[in-house]
Amino acid sequence: MAKAKKTVTKKARKSTKPRIKFDLLVIGSGPAGEAAAMNGAKAGKKVAIVSDDGRPGGNCTFLGTIPSKAIRYSVKQVIHFQSNPLLRALGDMKKLTFEQALAHAERVMSEQSQSRLDAYQRNNVPIFPGVASFVNNRQIELVEGKSKTLLEADNFIITTGSRPYRPAEVDFNHPLVFDSDTILQLKSTPKKITIIGAGVIGCEYASIFGGMKIKVELINPAESLLSYLDTEISDALSYHLQNMGVRCRHQEHFQKLEYHDDHVVTYLESGKKIKSDILLWANGRTGNTDRLNLAAIGLEADSRGRLEVNINYQTAVKNVYAAGDVIGWPSLASSSYDQGRAACNAIINPDEFHYVKDVATGIYTIPEISTVGYTEQELTKKKIPYEVGKAFFRNIARAQITGDEVGMLKIIFHFETLEILGIHCFGDQASEIVHIGQAIMNQRGKANTLKYFINTTFNYPTMAEAYKVAALNGINRLF
16 A cells, blocks of 8 residues: 555656746736736736636636627627618628627637737746646646646735536536527527526627527516616616517526427426527626635635635635635626736735725626616615706717717716716716716715816717716706
8 A cells, every 4th residue: 555655646746847936826817817917027026827728818808708898899880880871871781690790709809818918928927827726825736738737826816707607407518508608609690599697798698689680588587687777777778678679588587498409498487488599598607716626725615606805805814815706796807907906916015905996887788888886776775865967868969970879878966065976877888988977986075076077178079078968967957
């Protein structure tokens, strides 16, 4: 027995490369990982990053944010062409296929990955390919094929992101069943799709397929779409999805699937059956922590693979931090980037630490949605007196020029002090427009009031002018 044990140990040593030591090791190369690594490198620290497939960018670049938004843009351009009489007069545009939209996305993905690779090289941050697992709180073992590398670091930041949640009762190996990762492998354009889950991902893909004039069945267990949004915005989304041919089935729950060679049948708990060409499962996500061997350092993820951190993004292990989707809310690329930078600052430069909060939500449906601050229902519950000002895009000159007249900007402000309490935008460029309001909300004193928009001269014609229109509309509601 002793001899056999010695032989195994000898083989293990041969397959493991010499140890490499760093000040900071970042596990995961998405937005949070990139920000953490770059921040550490620019501070003069010896930093390395681990990417399971060796490509910088993570799921954000290759499976989530970038491809879905690029596909959405192609669909939106076709919708714009088809709805514009002038453009239609110039020639007929054939129906967009999913493969064509995906080709555009793949180009953007490649460019994004290359730009990130260039940044790592400029800042002398090595990228180690492979699957990382903790040996102890100072070492990880990196496995790539048959090769093993032992990496050491004073501090670690876990930024491994998340992946679609896959319940055991759904056969994701069936060629007609997809999740938000595998949908990018779709090789043909379906005539009808069932989407289970009406969160952000479900709603975004519902609008993409609806915009391609594909019949969509959107299964939503809640009473309304994205119920955390301002009710008026949620209602507007529901209306426009239905106008695109999306059937929103609220308060419906998935029961089981029936698989066939050319279609899938979805059974709902209410007794309904829905036949469709393909099915997209978009019901929840889980953190990528299952392969990290967290037990070796005394950490445990929750039931959805997420890690708990304190206000400094520090886990229960003193020198191990976490940021991005792997810690849960708000699970946005934008916030993940700032969280990664903040986690790094908590380690190397505490004076520059900034906890990420007051994040603007961007939802890339067609039309898109972006909000920051309180909703009407939240203020009513808190018994805070407020009023609203609205600007409808159909009345804004820039929107009339571009033909993007669907949507509105809504400013919620305090009835007495005029302090800006919430900005809610629905329509083209909403995710850009909202940041003007966010900047004013973050000012102190009298700078954060409705009067800023009234007294500021905006370029004309611009979409930013909607702020003045909404502010005047709001001030006229007061007595």
